[in-house]
Amino acid sequence: MHLACDPLSALFLAILLPQIVAGALGAERRSVFFWAFAGGMVLAVLAAEAFTLLLGFELMSAASWVLVLRGDRRPATLYAGVAMFSGACLLPALFLPPGGIAFSLILLGAGAKAGLAPLHAWLPKAHPAPPAAVSALMSGGMVKVALYVLIRYGFVVLGGAVQPWWGTALIFAGAASVLIGALRAVLEVELKTILACSTVEHVGLIAVGLGVALRAKALGETDLAALALQGALLCAVAHGLFKPLLFLGAGAVKHATGSSSLDWLGGLMRGMPRLGGLMLVGCFGMSALPLGPGFAPEFLLLHAVIAAAGTGGILARIGFTALLAVLGLGAALALGTAVRVIGVGFLGRPRTLRAAAAEDADKPVLWGMGLLAGLSVPVALFPGIVLLLLNPVIAQLVPGANQPPLHYAPFMLALLLLIAAAGTYALLQRLASHGEREVHAFNGGFGKPPAWLPFGDPLTQASGTGFAEPIQRALGATILGAKFIDPGESYVLDPLRRLNVYFTRAAERVRRATIRQRLAFLFAALVLFLAALGFVQGA
Amino acid sequence: MLHAFLALIATLIHTALMFGLAPLLMGVVTKFRARLLGRPGPPFIQPYLDLHKLLRKTALIPDTATPFYKVWPFIVLSTTAVAALLVPSFCFGLITAPMSDFITLIGLFAAARGATMLAGLETGIGFGGAGAGRDALFSIFTEAALLVLVLTFVLIAQTPTIDGIGRVFGGGHVGLSVSLGFALAAMLGVALTETGRIPVDNPAGHLELGMVHEAMILEYSGRYLALFHYAAALRLIIWVSLIGSIFLPFGMADAGAILFWPVGLILWGLKLVFASASLAVFEVSTAKMRVFRVPEFLGVALLLGVLSSVFLFVAQKLGGS
Structure with missing residues (x-):
C-alpha cells in the first residue's frame, strides 16, 4: 500500500x-x-x-x-x-x-x-x-x-x-x-x-x-x-x-x-x-x-x-x-x-x-x-x-x-449591494410611514377559513407539485415523455431488467426440462459433434 | 487622474438619472398608451405620486408571513439597483464598467427574480404560488436565450463586459448584419418578458388568472409594495438602456470627454422616448397571450438567439476563408 x-x-x-x-x-x-x-x-x-x-x-x-x-x-x-x-x-x-x-x-x-x-x-x-x-x-x-x-x-x-x-x-x-x-x-x-x-x-x-x-x-x-x-x-x-x-x-x-x-x-x-x-x-x-x-x-x-x-x-x-x-x-x-x-x-x-x-x-x-x-x-x-x-x-x-484572471468581483458587488440596501432602508426610515399592522392575508378576497382549519385550507396554497406544474407541462413532457420517466431509467435500466428476465426464463426452462428433452439435447449435441468431426476429417 | 474624476462624476450623474427617471419612464409609457387608446391618461408624474402615496400608508403584514416577508423587497430592489449601476446610459467608461460583465448582470436579474418568487410564496396564497411557478417557467427560456445572445455579442466584440460590447458596436466596425438582426429580435422578446409587459404579462392587471408579476406581490402593501413598484420601474429603464447601448450605441459619449456629455444625454433621452412610444404602440396593438403560449414565444426568442450565433459562425467562416 x-x-x-x-x-x-x-x-x-x-x-x-x-x-x-x-x-x-x-x-x-x-x-x-x-x-x-x-x-x-x-x-x-x-x-x-x-x-x-x-x-x-x-x-x-x-x-x-x-x-x-x-x-x-x-x-x-x-x-x-x-x-x-x-x-x-x-x-x-x-x-x-x-x-x-x-x-x-x-x-x-x-x-x-x-x-x-x-x-x-x-x-x-x-x-x-x-x-x-x-x-x-x-x-x-x-x-x-x-x-x-x-x-x-x-x-x-x-x-x-x-x-x-x-x-x-x-x-x-x-x-x-x-x-x-x-x-x-x-x-x-x-x-x-x-x-x-x-x-x-x-x-x-x-x-x-x-x-x-x-x-x-x-x-x-x-x-x-x-x-x-x-x-x-x-x-x-x-x-x-x-x-x-x-x-x-x-x-x-x-x-x-x-x-x-x-x-x-x-x-x-x-x-x-x-x-x-x-x-x-x-x-x-x-x-x-x-x-x-x-x-x-x-x-x-x-x-x-x-x-x-x-x-x-x-x-x-x-x-x-x-x-x-x-x-x-x-x-x-x-x-x-x-x-x-x-x-x-x-x-x-x-x-x-x-x-x-x-x-x-x-x-x-x-x-x-x-x-x-x-x-x-x-x-x-x-x-x-x-x-x-x-x-x-x-x-x-x-x-x-496561463491562468486567466477572474472578471467577477463579488466583494465589490457585495459592497454595492450593501450600500443599495442600506440606502433604501435609511430612505424608508426618513420618508415613509413606520406604521405596521398584522392582518389576515388578503388572498384575493377569500373569506376566513373555518375554525377547524387553523392554518387555512392546505389545498388553497400552491404545493410542490403545483409550483412545478407549468414547468412540467412545458418542458417535462418534452424531455421526460408523457409518463415522466427518467430516460436513464427507460433506456438503460429497463432494457437491463428485461434482459435479466429473459435470461432467468431461459435458465428456468433448462432447469425444468424433462428427462426426454435432456436426452434429446444430449443426442443432438453428440450428432452435431460427430458431424463436425467428420467434416474436419473429410477436409 | 482627471479621467478618473470625470468618470466618477459621470457615474454619479448616471446613477441620479437612472434612479430619478425610472418612474417617469413608466409614466410616459402609460400616458402614451392611454393617448393611443383615446383617453387623456394620468399625468406623466403619476408613478411618483403613487410611490409617495404608498410610502405614507401603513403596511399591512399578513399573519401567515415569516420574518423574511420584509427582507425580499429589499433584496429585489438592491439587486436591481446594482444592475442599474452596471448598465451604461448616456456614456461609456463609468467606474463600474470593469464589473459590468454580461453574465453578472444576468445573475443579478436572476437574484431579483428569485427574491420576487419567494415573496410570492411567502404568505402561502394561491395566486402567489401560481405566479411564482409561471415566473420560474419563463425564466428558464429567458436565461437560455440571453446566454446564447451573450455568446454572439462576446464573439463579435471580444470582450464580455456590456461597456466593452457597446463601445465595439458603436465603433462602426461591426456594421449591419443578419446575425445582429436576429439578436435584436430575440433580445426584445426577452426584454418584454423580463419587464413583465404585454404580450407576456399585463402590468396593469389585477386579480386575473393570467397575471404573473402582480400575483407574486399581491400580499404586499404600503412601503414594501412601493419598493416592488420602484424596482419594476427601474427594470424597465435598465432594459431600455441596455438595448440602447448595445444596438444603438451611436453618439454615446466617453466618460472622459465631458464636452460630449450633453450629446449623449440628449440621445439617451431620445432613446427613452422612442422606446416608450414603440412599447406603447406595440402594447395597444397586441393582445396578452395565454400563459402557456409564452414558452412558445420565448422558444422562438431562443431559436433566434441560436440562429444569430450560427449566422455569425457562417459569416466568420466565409470571411476567414
Missing part, C-alpha cells in the same frame, strides 16, 4: 474533510461503517498506485452499500449492482496501457459511480435512502471521489495519450446530466430526492468543465483548458459545501416533522428559524446566484464554453452554442429548484399539524451545517483566493497553462 499527497489529492482531501466532520457531528460518529466509508474515500484520494486506489474505492462502495441497506432494501440492490459495474470497469482499466479503451472504461466506471448520464438513474434512488449524514457524504463526497478518479486518469495517468473525443464524450454526458438532473430536481417532491437530482446536475456541470478542458488540452489550447478546469474544480469545491449542508438539513426536517415530502411541509421558517436560515444559505449556493458560492464556478464555466465556441470547426461551434443554451436552462431550473425548496417547504402556511409544531434541529446538526455554511462564505466572497490555491492543481493537470 502506497500513499502520496500531490496537489490534486490535497484538493480533494480538502473537499472531503469538512463534510466528514459535519457528517460525524450530524449523528453518525458511532457507526463503524460510516468511518469505514469515510476511510475508504480518504484512502482512494491519497492512493499512490492503482491497487490502493481500487482498494479505497471498493471499501467506500461496500461500506456505503451497508449504510444504504440500513435505510432501504430495494435501492440497495440496485446500488450494489452499479458499484459492481463500476468496479468491473475500473479494474481492467487501471492496468491497461494508456489509450482510448482505458479511458472509455474509466469513463464508464467512474461515470456510473458519479451519476453521469446515462448511468445516473440509480443515484436519485440510492442517495436519499441512508440516514442524512451518510446521504450528505455520498452526494458531496463519494461523487467527488469518482470524479477524482476520472481527473486523475484522464489528465495525469493517461494524459500522454489524450484525444479530443475524450473531452467530447464527457461534454455530451455532462450536458445530458445537467438537463435531466435539473429538470427532475424541479419536478420531484421528496426533499432528499430533489437534492440527489440536483447532485446529478452539478456532476454534469463539473463533467462539462472537465470535458471542455480535456478537449482543449488535446487540441493544445492550454489557456482554455485552464479556464474550464478552474470552473470545474471550483464547482466541485462549492458543491462539496452546500450539498452536504442541504442533506443534513433535509434529515433534520424529516426528524422534526416525520416527512420530507414538500407537500407535507410548509411554514417551517417559523418553527425552525435556525435550520431555515442555514437551508436558505445552502439553497442560495445551489441556485448559482451572484454572491453565492455557486456563481463563480458557473461564471467560469460559461466563459469557458463561450471561449470554446470562438474557435474550431463550425459543427463544434454550433454544438457549444447549444451547450450554452443547456447550461442556461440548467441554471434557471436550479434557481427554480432552490426557490421551490425554500418557498414551499419553509415559507407559506403549514400543510400538516406536524409541520406547524416542528421545533428547531439539535445543536450538533446545526453546528455541522453551520461549519459548512461558514466555509462557503470565503468561497463565495473571495473566489479569487480559492483560485490562487487551485493554481498548483491546474499546473499539475495542464502543464504550462
Whole structure:
C-alpha cells in the first residue's frame, strides 16, 4: 500500500474533510461503517498506485452499500449492482496501457459511480435512502471521489495519450446530466430526492468543465483548458459545501416533522428559524446566484464554453452554442429548484399539524451545517483566493497553462449591494410611514377559513407539485415523455431488467426440462459433434 | 487622474438619472398608451405620486408571513439597483464598467427574480404560488436565450463586459448584419418578458388568472409594495438602456470627454422616448397571450438567439476563408 499527497489529492482531501466532520457531528460518529466509508474515500484520494486506489474505492462502495441497506432494501440492490459495474470497469482499466479503451472504461466506471448520464438513474434512488449524514457524504463526497478518479486518469495517468473525443464524450454526458438532473430536481417532491437530482446536475456541470478542458488540452489550447478546469474544480469545491449542508438539513426536517415530502411541509421558517436560515444559505449556493458560492464556478464555466465556441470547426461551434443554451436552462431550473425548496417547504402556511409544531434541529446538526455554511462564505466572497490555491492543481493537470484572471468581483458587488440596501432602508426610515399592522392575508378576497382549519385550507396554497406544474407541462413532457420517466431509467435500466428476465426464463426452462428433452439435447449435441468431426476429417 | 474624476462624476450623474427617471419612464409609457387608446391618461408624474402615496400608508403584514416577508423587497430592489449601476446610459467608461460583465448582470436579474418568487410564496396564497411557478417557467427560456445572445455579442466584440460590447458596436466596425438582426429580435422578446409587459404579462392587471408579476406581490402593501413598484420601474429603464447601448450605441459619449456629455444625454433621452412610444404602440396593438403560449414565444426568442450565433459562425467562416 502506497500513499502520496500531490496537489490534486490535497484538493480533494480538502473537499472531503469538512463534510466528514459535519457528517460525524450530524449523528453518525458511532457507526463503524460510516468511518469505514469515510476511510475508504480518504484512502482512494491519497492512493499512490492503482491497487490502493481500487482498494479505497471498493471499501467506500461496500461500506456505503451497508449504510444504504440500513435505510432501504430495494435501492440497495440496485446500488450494489452499479458499484459492481463500476468496479468491473475500473479494474481492467487501471492496468491497461494508456489509450482510448482505458479511458472509455474509466469513463464508464467512474461515470456510473458519479451519476453521469446515462448511468445516473440509480443515484436519485440510492442517495436519499441512508440516514442524512451518510446521504450528505455520498452526494458531496463519494461523487467527488469518482470524479477524482476520472481527473486523475484522464489528465495525469493517461494524459500522454489524450484525444479530443475524450473531452467530447464527457461534454455530451455532462450536458445530458445537467438537463435531466435539473429538470427532475424541479419536478420531484421528496426533499432528499430533489437534492440527489440536483447532485446529478452539478456532476454534469463539473463533467462539462472537465470535458471542455480535456478537449482543449488535446487540441493544445492550454489557456482554455485552464479556464474550464478552474470552473470545474471550483464547482466541485462549492458543491462539496452546500450539498452536504442541504442533506443534513433535509434529515433534520424529516426528524422534526416525520416527512420530507414538500407537500407535507410548509411554514417551517417559523418553527425552525435556525435550520431555515442555514437551508436558505445552502439553497442560495445551489441556485448559482451572484454572491453565492455557486456563481463563480458557473461564471467560469460559461466563459469557458463561450471561449470554446470562438474557435474550431463550425459543427463544434454550433454544438457549444447549444451547450450554452443547456447550461442556461440548467441554471434557471436550479434557481427554480432552490426557490421551490425554500418557498414551499419553509415559507407559506403549514400543510400538516406536524409541520406547524416542528421545533428547531439539535445543536450538533446545526453546528455541522453551520461549519459548512461558514466555509462557503470565503468561497463565495473571495473566489479569487480559492483560485490562487487551485493554481498548483491546474499546473499539475495542464502543464504550462496561463491562468486567466477572474472578471467577477463579488466583494465589490457585495459592497454595492450593501450600500443599495442600506440606502433604501435609511430612505424608508426618513420618508415613509413606520406604521405596521398584522392582518389576515388578503388572498384575493377569500373569506376566513373555518375554525377547524387553523392554518387555512392546505389545498388553497400552491404545493410542490403545483409550483412545478407549468414547468412540467412545458418542458417535462418534452424531455421526460408523457409518463415522466427518467430516460436513464427507460433506456438503460429497463432494457437491463428485461434482459435479466429473459435470461432467468431461459435458465428456468433448462432447469425444468424433462428427462426426454435432456436426452434429446444430449443426442443432438453428440450428432452435431460427430458431424463436425467428420467434416474436419473429410477436409 | 482627471479621467478618473470625470468618470466618477459621470457615474454619479448616471446613477441620479437612472434612479430619478425610472418612474417617469413608466409614466410616459402609460400616458402614451392611454393617448393611443383615446383617453387623456394620468399625468406623466403619476408613478411618483403613487410611490409617495404608498410610502405614507401603513403596511399591512399578513399573519401567515415569516420574518423574511420584509427582507425580499429589499433584496429585489438592491439587486436591481446594482444592475442599474452596471448598465451604461448616456456614456461609456463609468467606474463600474470593469464589473459590468454580461453574465453578472444576468445573475443579478436572476437574484431579483428569485427574491420576487419567494415573496410570492411567502404568505402561502394561491395566486402567489401560481405566479411564482409561471415566473420560474419563463425564466428558464429567458436565461437560455440571453446566454446564447451573450455568446454572439462576446464573439463579435471580444470582450464580455456590456461597456466593452457597446463601445465595439458603436465603433462602426461591426456594421449591419443578419446575425445582429436576429439578436435584436430575440433580445426584445426577452426584454418584454423580463419587464413583465404585454404580450407576456399585463402590468396593469389585477386579480386575473393570467397575471404573473402582480400575483407574486399581491400580499404586499404600503412601503414594501412601493419598493416592488420602484424596482419594476427601474427594470424597465435598465432594459431600455441596455438595448440602447448595445444596438444603438451611436453618439454615446466617453466618460472622459465631458464636452460630449450633453450629446449623449440628449440621445439617451431620445432613446427613452422612442422606446416608450414603440412599447406603447406595440402594447395597444397586441393582445396578452395565454400563459402557456409564452414558452412558445420565448422558444422562438431562443431559436433566434441560436440562429444569430450560427449566422455569425457562417459569416466568420466565409470571411476567414
